[in-house]
Each structure stands twice: as structure tokens, then as C-alpha cells.
Amino acid sequence: MAEVREKGYHHWEGQLQDKGRMFWPITRTGIKLAFQRKRFKFLFAVSFMPAITFAVGVYISERLEDFKFMAQGAERTLQVNPGFFRTYLSLDFIFFMILLLMALGGAGLIADDFRHKAIQLYFARPLTRLDYLLGKAGVVMFFVGLLTLVPALILFLLKLLFSGSFKFFLDYPWLPLSIIIYSAFLMVFFTCYVLLASSVSKNRNYVIALIFAVYYLSEIARGIFYVIFRSPYSILLSIPGNLQQVAAAVFQVKPALAVPWYLSFLVLSAFCLLSFFFLRRKLRGVEVIR
């Protein structure tokens, strides 16, 4: 093709991005598109309210004497220990904000590509289906990580800072790892959850409804089963219930119900695994018959 190139092809002498990072442009675009929505920016800011509140809590916990008039009777709540971090990372409000943000910024991740038939543009480029999935997953992971991992680690650092010693770290040396492990688990779970919902339909509104419906219906189903069977194992039907059970195990605190944590972990892991296979299959099936 030498003579063809001489007829005006534009040579590229630079270094092409290596194979391992091909997903990054997709993630970057997804994050950018999410922030282009006005409501998203507002909700994103609101979602940091618990983190700010907890940061204030950390500060007060170190100045209990100064805040005695405010903290009377709340000493236990203001005790910063692994349970404090477990509470933050399994807060219903945090889960709700994750769902809300992902409904706005994540529902269209795959649904919009199906709707706009953009999948064919991706796969006519040097991109594998796995790159595509990783790119989309990166968007959800980014936001879930910003709401969980980053504030939790900052809270931990604030605790050290406000206490002025490493005693807290020496008391719980495994805590940073627990924060990372549980946050990573939340990131993986919500990524699978949101991407699965997004791949089910071309209609973003339907996906948004699905994201909320499945999450809260699972909780309703748990309630119904509990009323009928009076068994604590009904918690295995609930998404938030299972997440809280795993959180209790990771942060080494007593779980809400006497159900082995690994069962909840298995349920959620099986869900993630099934989602992954479904997504791969769904993307393999992007074939239009005309």
C-alpha cells in the first residue's frame, strides 16, 4: 500500500495507547456525560452530606468534652470504631444516593448505546467486548468509589489527624483494608447491578425504574417472606440486607441477623457472576437482521 499512503494519508509517528488501557476513553466519556446533566451535579454534591456529617462526628468524638452540651447521651453513637465505618458504608442514604446517581448517570450506559445503535461504532474499532464492558464499568466504579471508598478513607485519616496519634490505627490496623475490601465489593456489586439493568432495555426510563424497583422489591420480598416463614434467612432475598450482612463481617461487628455472612456474600457474588455472563451474551448478540 506504499503508493496509497503517498496520496495523502496522514502518518502517525506517535505512540499509540497500549492495549490494556483501551477502556479508558469510554469511562472518561461516561463520566463527562454524567456531569453534563444539571440534576446530576446537584445530587452528586448532596450525596456527600453523610460524609460531611460523619466527618463532623469524628471531630466531635475527639472533642467530647467541648461538645458535652450537644453530645449528651450520644457518646456511643459518636464512638469511632469499626462499627462507625460499617455504619457509614452501609447507610441506607448512601445506597439510595448511589442508586439515584446511577439512575441519572449510569442507566444509559449501555441502554443508550443500544438505542443509538452505537455498539457497532465501538466494535468496528480496535476494541474488544471486554474493553467495552470495562469502560462502562469504570463509570459506575468511579462514582460508587467516590461515595464510599474515598470518604471512608478520608474519615479514617481525619480520625488519625484529630486524635493526633496513631493509636486508632494501632488498635485497628486491619481497618483500612476492610474499608478497601468492602468498598471494592460495593463497587463491583453496583457495577454489575447497574450495567445489567442498563443492558435489559433501550429505554433509559425503563432502566431507571428497574434499578429502583429491583432494589426495593427485594427488600419488600424479604419482609413478606419473614412474615410468612419467620425465618431470618429471608434476608438473603434482600439486596440491602445482604450488603449489610457482608459489611458486618468485613468490619468484624455483630451482624443484624444470625445468618452466616458467607451466604449473603455468595448470593451477591452469584448475582455479579450471572450479570457478567448475561452482559457478555447480550453484547455478543448485537446482531441486526435486516
Added chain:
Amino acid sequence: MSAVIEARNLSRWYGNVLGISEITLDIEPGITALLGPNGAGKSTFMKIITGQLKANIGQVRIFGQPVWNNRHIFRRLGFCPESDAFYEELNGLEFLTGLLSLYGYDRKECLDRANRALELVELKDVSRRPIRSYSRGMRQRIKIAQTIAHDPEILILDEPLSGLDPLGKRRIIRLIKEFRDAGKTVVVSSHVLPEVEALTSEIILIHNGKILARGDIHFIRELLDSHPHMIRVKSPQYRELARLLAAEEYVLNITFEPEASAVVFETHHRDRFFNRLNELVLDPGLDLEEITSPDDNLQAVFDYLVGR
């Protein structure tokens, strides 16, 4: 000239539905048109050569290399899908730079290339406008811009002229011909016959997933001996002309068009017919205003081949 795209025994099914069957062909540099009605298998073939679908049977090679899962090939290939495939919220420049970044170019190179492509398709002025505000013609051109922005050697254009106004069509046709002149291999699909005729004479006729014919449109027409050629002659003395030619055994049928002062002859031997026609013009001095071949076009050839 060596083949750029080589397809060997390509077959693809969607469950029980046949997409394409036993397609074997070589495509060389220049413009090649895939022609066939909706559902003929054009898009399936294009999806296979762009690596989006895997053939159930057979193999396709580009520059001698298999296509499936071959990232290296995708860098040398540009695909323009038939349907609009945009993020409507993005502007033209963002759309192109986003897609270019998937090739691994750095940010500056993405911007340079996007701007160059936008200039080429005459969309530079509106590059900062959201795609949702683009007209049909602009959308078509931005799709072509994303096809060419990474300077591919092969362009696969699925129905690039669909939905365009005449001016828009002319613009795109000119652009496609420029790619050909630049030495690129262009594969264009269409179900609109005059559009294909305006682009190229090198065609591949597809129907029901099979290749019916391949080559120059006029050459294919010549091969269709089972169907007589139609020759329409417009003349003030069209009745006299018809009387003189009716005696020739190679004239099979004569149809009068009195309102147009024309007569349509059907013959198996076009050369002999035209020789005799020349004699008639010179000898009795008949006046001829126009000679056309109504069935020497893509539509007629296509109708013959599919048995309409």
C-alpha cells in the same frame, strides 16, 4: 491488482434465518457497490468484514489477515453504519475525538484528526453544535467523518446516501469519489439503484444472502442473453422506422409510444440492430432524435436476475 478484501465461502445464520450463504469474492481498491434489497445480506456481509459478526462458515481476510478479533485490521478500516449512532448530547468535535481516542491516539492527535475530518466533510463551522441539532445531511456527513478520521485504507459505507436531499447526495458522492481517487478501497451498500450507478460501475448484486452477479453493470447486462435488449428510438418517422425494422428476424417485439413519437424495439442482437439502424439513418434518411436503452441500467438488470 491484488485483492484487499478476500471472502471465502462466507455463511452466516441467525438461528434459522439465513443471513448470507457461501459468499466468495475478492474486493480490490476503488469503489465497489453491494446492491440488493433490504434483507438481502448486505449488512450482514459488512458486519462480518468489519469484525462485528463472526461467520458460521468461511473466512474473510483483509490485507491477507483474518478479520475476527484482529485489532490491527480495525485500525486500517473505517465503518459508516446505516443507522444514526450518536450521543446526541455531544457536539461533532467531541463525538469524533471520543471515537478517535479508542484508537489510542493522544489528545492532541485526536483533536487534529477530528478537525481535519470535519473540514473534509464541510462541518467545521458547526463542530461545536450538539449533534441533536444537526440536519439529516449533516448527520450523514458526521458519520462519514468518523469513518475517515483515522485515515483508514478501507472504507465500509452502509447506505451512505439514504435520506439525503439531492444536494447532500451529490456532496457525499463527490466525497466518496475523492476517497477512491486517494487510492482507498471503498465498499458501499445501497438498495437504491440510481445512487449506485452514480458512484461506480463495479457492483456486486446480492439477493437472499447469495451473490447473483458481479462486475461492470453493462457487462452483466450483456451476459443476460435470455432477456432481450430494449432499445428506444425517438423519431418523427417512428412508424416508418418500425415498419422497416419489423422485417428483421432479430427484432422480437415492437412497442409504440405515440405520445412521445417513439418506438421501443426488443432484440437479442444489439450489434446487428444498431448496424441496421445506421443504414436506415444514412439510406432512406430517417431523422432520429434520441436513442436510449431503457433496460441497460441497474434496475433492469436486478429485476432480470431476481426473476421479477
